[in-house]
Amino acid sequence: METKIFMARVADQSERYEDMVDFLKEIVVESSEDVTSDVRNLLSVGFKNLISAQRSAYKTVQAIEQNKKYAEYSEDCASYKEKISEELAKNCQKVIDIVNNDCLPKSKEEEARVFYLKMVGDYYRYTAETATGSKLEEVTENAAKFYQQATEAAEKELKPFNSNRLGLALNYSVFWYELKNDSSKACEIAEKALNGARDEIDNMENEEARDALSIIELLKENLDLWKEEEGAEDD
Structure with a gap:
């Protein structure tokens, strides 16, 4: 197991992201329990980099077109x-299958469960x-x-300033804005997350605050932008 974790890190540094994901898949398949938070973070890095080239390439070709x-x-x-779209869909499905088949069934803690459910939502x-x-x-x-x-799992079990819960609110609000074209719902989700975090900010530990504040800033930026657009439309 340690060897494969090491090799996943080597693949990451070598920018061999397909290899990195393959090493990580072996780890989660062979593990009888859920993996550690460090391995979950490696999964997040590997998966995101696996598809980043296709996402970027698609936007570039679209702009030229x-x-x-x-x-x-x-x-x-x-x-x-x-x-490019077919390649992206194939890699996204690879991620979704790994998480659904090999990660979610082993997740016992709500922190991990929220992490995985959010991840599947992201790749769809x-x-x-x-x-x-x-x-x-x-x-x-x-x-x-x-x-x-x-969202239901996060609101039930995680603190409002938990970075996983805030990151979920950030991505879910973007989903409503970009895919559903519903800026009102996007603003509602972002505002609810921000208000909840503000109410609990005095209870944060230093490490929690550092993780949370960067996401809070992104939520605020999006919310300001979306409300400005809504105001312009009303005018």
């Missing part, structure tokens, strides 16, 4: 986008970024389901 200077190549760009959301038609509907619905399950 929409540039009027390159209108004659729009069909070629659309075809290339589809190829990333799939939805490039999906269309019935596939978009399917993955959006799945993202909503897992985010809601994570």
